[in-house]
Amino acid sequence: MHSFLSRSNTIFAFTLSVLAALTFGCFLSTFFDANQADVILRSGKAQVKSVREMGSSGERSDLGYLTLDMKTNMNRIFNWNVKQLFLYLVAEYKTDKNPINQVVLWDRIILRGENANIDLNDISPKYYFVDDGQGLKGNDNVTLTLYWNVIPNAGILPHIGGHGQHKIRFPDEYAPSTRG
Amino acid sequence: MGLLELSCLDEVRRMDKRQLYYQFLNFAMIVSSALMIWKGLMVVTGSESPIVVVLSGSMEPAFHRGDLLFLTHDRSEPITVGEIVVFKVEGRDIPIVHRVIKLHGNEKGAHFLTKGDNNLVDDRGLYAPGQMWLTEKDVVGRARGFLPYVGMVTILMNDYPKLKYIVLATLGIFVLIHREN
Numbered sequence: 001m002h003s004f005l006s007r008s009n010t011i012f013a014f015t016l017s018v019l020a021a022l023t024f025g026c027f028l029s030t031f032f033d034a035n036q037a038d039v040i041l042r043s044g045k046a047q048v049k050s051v052r053e054m055g056s057s058g059e060r061s062d063l064g065y066l067t068l069d070m071k072t073n074m075n076r077i078f079n080w081n082v083k084q085l086f087l088y089l090v091a092e093y094k095t096d097k098n099p100i101n102q103v104v105l106w107d108r109i110i111l112r113g114e115n116a117n118i119d120l121n122d123i124s125p126k127y128y129f130v131d132d133g134q135g136l137k138g139n140d141n142v143t144l145t146l147y148w149n150v151i152p153n154a155g156i157l158p159h160i161g162g163h164g165q166h167k168i169r170f171p172d173e174y175a176p177s178t179r180g
Numbered sequence: 181m182g183l184l185e186l187s188c189l190d191e192v193r194r195m196d197k198r199q200l201y202y203q204f205l206n207f208a209m210i211v212s213s214a215l216m217i218w219k220g221l222m223v224v225t226g227s228e229s230p231i232v233v234v235l236s237g238s239m240e241p242a243f244h245r246g247d248l249l250f251l252t253h254d255r256s257e258p259i260t261v262g263e264i265v266v267f268k269v270e271g272r273d274i275p276i277v278h279r280v281i282k283l284h285g286n287e288k289g290a291h292f293l294t295k296g297d298n299n300l301v302d303d304r305g306l307y308a309p310g311q312m313w314l315t316e317k318d319v320v321g322r323a324r325g326f327l328p329y330v331g332m333v334t335i336l337m338n339d340y341p342k343l344k345y346i347v348l349a350t351l352g353i354f355v356l357i358h359r360e361n
Contacts, residue, residue: 102261
């Protein structure tokens with residue numbers, strides 16, 4: 001009963017049980033959090049160009065240009081069970097070809113401890129805003145929403161959409177190409 | 181160590197045929213319970229792989245090698261952008277855990293593009309030659325839950341297969357020899 005092996009076995013089993021209970025408690029304590037925040041989104045200078053995507057069958061696609069303003073404070077979402085927030089800005093719109101389109105224009109990782117105050121002005125999207133087709137020209141209902149994915153220390157991975165969407169409108173004509 | 185072996189085997193020697201059958205039955209119960217739990221999880225989550233271990237660092241700093249992910253695959257709920265999906269490229273067996281960054285489609289089906297958070301480029305280089313998009317049939321599941329570090333055991337056992345056999349053999353022998361008093 002008191003051999004070295006049985007003692008170390010008991011200690012090991014107890015350690016694992018305590019760790020499991022703590023992890024479960026960590027998960028449960030933040031399970032019902034709303035993780036919501038208000039976001040102020042603005043945009044400027046929306047333009048469309050027609051490009052040929054490499055690798056495709058040579059069809060032309062619409063490429064959207066715009067500048068973005070973003071202001072939000074994520075500090076109150078961080079707690080002991082949030083390891084990281086993955087923020088991503090999504091443009092959602094309908095086209096004739098595809099009723100559902102969701103494109104990530106910009107993303108950022110905020111780790112726990114970093115400054116979670118976002119105040120960006122006049123930035124360009126991080127990723128090309130290319131449509132699967134030519135549905136951006138003249139599209140007057142492209143909705144921008146800031147979402148974030150809460151990465152916990154242990155638990156569920158929710159995706160939350162921020163309060164405060166922004167609608168942009170692309171012009172009916174293509175912007176003049178810089179090349180001939 | 182020698183004394184220990186003798187004291188364990190003492191119990192075995194004291195067992196009659198009925199006891200020995202009982203020990204084997206105990207062992208079989210443990211194995212089939214584990215199998216039932218695993219298959220049950222597969223049914224409840226709808227995913228063929230309800231628990232996966234993160235194998236690469238392409239999703240750091242969110243997921244590191246050795247972390248555990250819980251997947252569900254509710255086919256009635258459409259995949260949305262930003263979700264972390266686990267997919268298999270046709271012809272390859274390794275599941276990849278990346279995030280959906282572009283999605284186009286309708287209620288019947290969608291095609292989408294993925295990218296690892298820690299990668300600079302999207303996954304088109306990982307797809308099959310000529311494949312530009314993923315579809316629902318490539319998806320194994322969506323990451324819904326996360327547990328850090330626990331999957332390291334699986335990675336160690338895969339990198340050192342001898343370790344896997346030693347652990348399994350030791351556990352098996354222990355269950356067969358040990359008798360609940």
